[in-house]
Amino acid sequence: MHATTLAVADIERSAAFYTALFGIEGSGIIGTEYVATDTAAGGTTAMFTLDDGLIVSVYGRDDMRKDASVALATDPSTxxxxxxxxxxxxxxxxxxxxxxxxxxxxxxxxxxxxxxxxxxxxxxxxxxxxxxxxxxxxxxxxx
CATH class of the missing domain: 3.10.180.10 (2,3-Dihydroxybiphenyl 1,2-Dioxygenase, domain 1)
Structure with a gap:
């Protein structure tokens, strides 16, 4: 199984976009009970499993930065x-x-x-x- 996670500004907006793009029912949003702190990432994400098994996930930019302990690129590089x-x-x-x-x-x-x-x-x-x-x-x- 493989996944790609995209850092996004607004999980709900991105979840709505990918729900419409992939024609998937529901928002895909999970983990809302894990709230971010000043130093720790939250757990809110949206995940979409495609027919070939690839999981496309969207995760908040600030949470991704905290998880990876790195500054994120602002321009698409891939x-x-x-x-x-x-x-x-x-x-x-x-x-x-x-x-x-x-x-x-x-x-x-x-x-x-x-x-x-x-x-x-x-x-x-x-x-x-x-x-x-x-x-x-x-x-x-x-x-």
């Missing part, structure tokens, strides 16, 4: 990739992101090597790339 099997499925996922409140970036396009992709940012600026790769799911299609 891209979260989401792969779809077709251009139509990628476009549908991008539309769900837009409807959920994502900031849509340049329109999706086909790269010279055949990969179709588009980008959006969630309410906290986390950068997502949605990819439709013609060979996705077909091991014979190449590396």
């Amino acid at each position: 891209t979260i990739g989401h792969f779809e099997e077709s251009r139509e499925a990628a476009d549908a996922f991008l539309e769900r992101a837009r409807a959920a409140g994502a900031t849509m970036l340049e329109p999706p396009y086909t790269r010279p090597w055949g990969m179709y992709s588009g980008f959006f940012q969630d309410p906290d600026g986390h950068l997502w790339e949605v990819v439709a790769n013609p060979g996705l799911g077909d091991p014979a299609a190449g590396a």
Whole structure:
């Protein structure tokens, strides 16, 4: 099992965004009984388990900073990739992101090597790339 945790400014806002994006029932918010102190992180988070088993979690920026004992970057320095099997499925996922409140970036396009992709940012600026790769799911299609 794998998880990615995103540091966010407002857990409720981010939980609502990801609930709409992933089409999941409920807010996903847990751990509200564990309240932060001046020096210790709280436990409030929202977790979403996707069909492939990946858990996407959102956690307060201040709590993440306290947990990790490190200053957090303010600019997105990584891209979260989401792969779809077709251009139509990628476009549908991008539309769900837009409807959920994502900031849509340049329109999706086909790269010279055949990969179709588009980008959006969630309410906290986390950068997502949605990819439709013609060979996705077909091991014979190449590396």
